[in-house]
Amino acid sequence: MCRHDEENVYLPRVAVLERVRDEIPDVRSFYWRFADPADDAAFAGFRPGQFAQVSIVGAGEFPASLPPSPTESERFFTIRRVGSCTAAMHELRPGDLFGVRGPYGNGFPMDDYRGKNLVFVAGGIGIIPLRSCIVYAMHNRQHYGRVQVFYGARTPTELMYRSEMAEWCREKGVECHLTVDRADADWKGHVGVVGSLFKQPGIEVAAENSVAFVCGPPVMFRFVIKDLLSMGFSEDRIVSTLERYMKCGVGKCGHCCIGVAYVCVDGPVFTYEQIRKLGEDI
Amino acid sequence: MKARIVAAEDVLSIVDLLRERGHEVVAPFQVHGADTIFDTVNDANRSRIALHIPNPLYPPKRFVLPHIQRLMTIQQTDGKLRFEPVLDGRRLAVFGMRSCDVAGVGHLDRFYLDRDFRDTYYAHVRAGLFIVNFVCSVPGVDIGPDCFCLCTDTGPAARNGFDLQLMDLGGRFMAVAGSPAGEELFSAPIFRKGSPDDVQKRREILSAARQSFLSRTSWFSAAVRAVSTGSVTEETWEEIGNRCLECGGCTFVCPACTCFTVTDRPAGPHRYERVRVWDSCALAGFTRMAGGFNPRKAVHDRRNRRFFRKLSHYFVQRELSVACVGCGRCAAVCHGDIGMPTVVEMIRRGAAKEAAHVPA
Numbered sequence: 001m002c003r004h005d006e007e008n009v010y011l012p013r014v015a016v017l018e019r020v021r022d023e024i025p026d027v028r029s030f031y032w033r034f035a036d037p038a039d040d041a042a043f044a045g046f047r048p049g050q051f052a053q054v055s056i057v058g059a060g061e062f063p064a065s066l067p068p069s070p071t072e073s074e075r076f077f078t079i080r081r082v083g084s085c086t087a088a089m090h091e092l093r094p095g096d097l098f099g100v101r102g103p104y105g106n107g108f109p110m111d112d113y114r115g116k117n118l119v120f121v122a123g124g125i126g127i128i129p130l131r132s133c134i135v136y137a138m139h140n141r142q143h144y145g146r147v148q149v150f151y152g153a154r155t156p157t158e159l160m161y162r163s164e165m166a167e168w169c170r171e172k173g174v175e176c177h178l179t180v181d182r183a184d185a186d187w188k189g190h191v192g193v194v195g196s197l198f199k200q201p202g203i204e205v206a207a208e209n210s211v212a213f214v215c216g217p218p219v220m221f222r223f224v225i226k227d228l229l230s231m232g233f234s235e236d237r238i239v240s241t242l243e244r245y246m247k248c249g250v251g252k253c254g255h256c257c258i259g260v261a262y263v264c265v266d267g268p269v270f271t272y273e274q275i276r277k278l279g280e281d282i
Numbered sequence: 283m284k285a286r287i288v289a290a291e292d293v294l295s296i297v298d299l300l301r302e303r304g305h306e307v308v309a310p311f312q313v314h315g316a317d318t319i320f321d322t323v324n325d326a327n328r329s330r331i332a333l334h335i336p337n338p339l340y341p342p343k344r345f346v347l348p349h350i351q352r353l354m355t356i357q358q359t360d361g362k363l364r365f366e367p368v369l370d371g372r373r374l375a376v377f378g379m380r381s382c383d384v385a386g387v388g389h390l391d392r393f394y395l396d397r398d399f400r401d402t403y404y405a406h407v408r409a410g411l412f413i414v415n416f417v418c419s420v421p422g423v424d425i426g427p428d429c430f431c432l433c434t435d436t437g438p439a440a441r442n443g444f445d446l447q448l449m450d451l452g453g454r455f456m457a458v459a460g461s462p463a464g465e466e467l468f469s470a471p472i473f474r475k476g477s478p479d480d481v482q483k484r485r486e487i488l489s490a491a492r493q494s495f496l497s498r499t500s501w502f503s504a505a506v507r508a509v510s511t512g513s514v515t516e517e518t519w520e521e522i523g524n525r526c527l528e529c530g531g532c533t534f535v536c537p538a539c540t541c542f543t544v545t546d547r548p549a550g551p552h553r554y555e556r557v558r559v560w561d562s563c564a565l566a567g568f569t570r571m572a573g574g575f576n577p578r579k580a581v582h583d584r585r586n587r588r589f590f591r592k593l594s595h596y597f598v599q600r601e602l603s604v605a606c607v608g609c610g611r612c613a614a615v616c617h618g619d620i621g622m623p624t625v626v627e628m629i630r631r632g633a634a635k636e637a638a639h640v641p642a
Contacts, residue, residue, distance in 0.1 A: 009401075055365070252542070
């Protein structure tokens with residue numbers, strides 16, 4: 001990893017909000033660019049799975065994953081209103097200014113996974129960091145085998161990025177399977193936890209030569225891991241991205257340190273093998 | 283390293299030399315009752331500087347990592363947003379920093395400056411810091427009942443990390459230069475050349491001081507091994523956790539603790555300042571995320587965390603020392619008596635009990 005000797009790593013760059021898009025209730029995408037285009041150099045070539053620190057004036061700073069793929073030109077965050085900073089971000093209107101620094105963290109080693117089948121398993125807003133990898137794989141289709149996306153949410157209205165998913169599925173060798181915990185009147189799809197999709201007729205998940213990306217709430221994570229292990233995925237072929245309280249993003253503030261790892265610099269992407277050894281709840 | 287002798291009545295002149303060179307000097311003072319503190323030296327209090335007093339509980343760490351440190355101002359006016367870094371231009375000198383605290387600064391240096399990212403603010407303050415180390419030699423005064431720097435190999439005389447080191451030889455002090463800036467002070471007329479007798483005297487005092495520690499052995503290596511191999515039982519952690527009152531005192535007096543939180547506070551119309559404030563892994567909110575999920579709820583998990591971070595082989599390798607400098611402050615402030623020496627002992631006993639159960 002590079003050293004940043006001269007620059008002040010804590011200093012955000014000014015970003016301009018260009019437009020917003022409501023994804024699902026309480027979750028909104030914020031499309032932005034740097035006020036000074038030169039600042040964008042730091043973000044050129046970020047890796048899927050990395051994150052940024054976002055500063056909202058008067059509220060504070062928080063870590064946010066980068067849902068776009070580096071192969072896309074638009075920069076955006078998809079943020080759920082959950083605490084004081086994210087609530088303040090939801091108040092922003094196009095033209096408003098905020099701060100961004102990063103990108104930070106290791107990201108998913110997409111190059112190492114070339115030639116493999118990719119299995120994405122997401123629960124709720126866990127789809128946000130995985131979106132980056134999925135789109136990256138779509139844009140580098142020739143390097144990857146089959147791509148399967150398994151995505152579950154509590155209700156149909158809480159499934160996001162759905163129009164994009166429909167587009168992904170048009171590609172040969174790409175499947176998206178959706179499920180909800182509770183259906184509504186219009187829902188024709190599967191009902192049940194995301195792991196129950198693996199056993200549905202017509203769905204085949206092969207562990208051989210595959211990598212599974214898992215991201216979602218703690219309960220979902222535990223059950224999906226169990227399913228994947230029983231299907232023959234080895235612990236080092238299951239990768240996830242961890243979420244922790246973070247203040248600095250550069251391995252100094254200590255909040256995200258679990259076991260021997262600082263999630264912000266040694267992660268946030270870890271294999272399940274690493275996560276198990278860290279010895280703390282997901 | 284060059285050494286000189288300075289008469290006891292001239293030793294405070296070193297403070298004057300530093301002030302003349304543009305340093306703001308902080309030094310130890312005896313205040314109410316048994317309390318001792320570091321405070322800024324001025325013309326009025328200079329004569330009350332006290333070297334042979336118990337080491338202040340509130341560590342001089344704050345002179346390199348301020349308890350509350352301004353990082354930047356955030357100003358939004360006329361459709362413009364500006365993040366302006368705030369860099370403290372003070373040149374501080376700490377007069378009378380004990381060897382344990384010098385080792386603490388060394389630990390912070392390696393943590394904040396030598397990793398993937400360099401901490402600009404720490405680097406800035408550190409660059410202006412001049413350290414005058416004072417060697418503890420008087421049992422019961424300099425060397426307190428909780429001191430255990432012998433066990434962490436950080437005292438009573440620091441080997442490096444200072445600009446100038448002072449040791450009381452009785453009626454005179456030996457001054458050792460640890461940096462070019464320290465050596466530069468020797469041009470002042472208060473310093474004279476020493477004799478072989480002075481060196482012999484230093485050796486004798488140091489040897490006697492080493493004998494006067496109440497805890498001369500500890501089982502740090504055994505604790506490091508147990509923590510690194512994960513062989514400390516859940517029972518031991520629970521026992522430690524049961525005694526923790528979650529006050530955070532241990533972390534706030536620790537010269538080697540590094541954690542901080544960051545917060546933005548109002549500083550005028552359309553103006554905020556971002557500050558960082560010491561934080562503590564003993565507090566329940568330390569790992570609580572927005573939305574309320576807390577991966578580390580149980581007290582004993584947090585204690586486990588603190589001692590794992592300080593003792594595990596992985597971090598010892600990464601930072602070249604255990605994150606404990608043997609100052610004994612955590613032992614002095616802890617209401618539940620789970621300061622570092624006690625915990626090391628509990629871990630060792632727990633591990634020994636465990637080993638006894640392994641069938642031969």
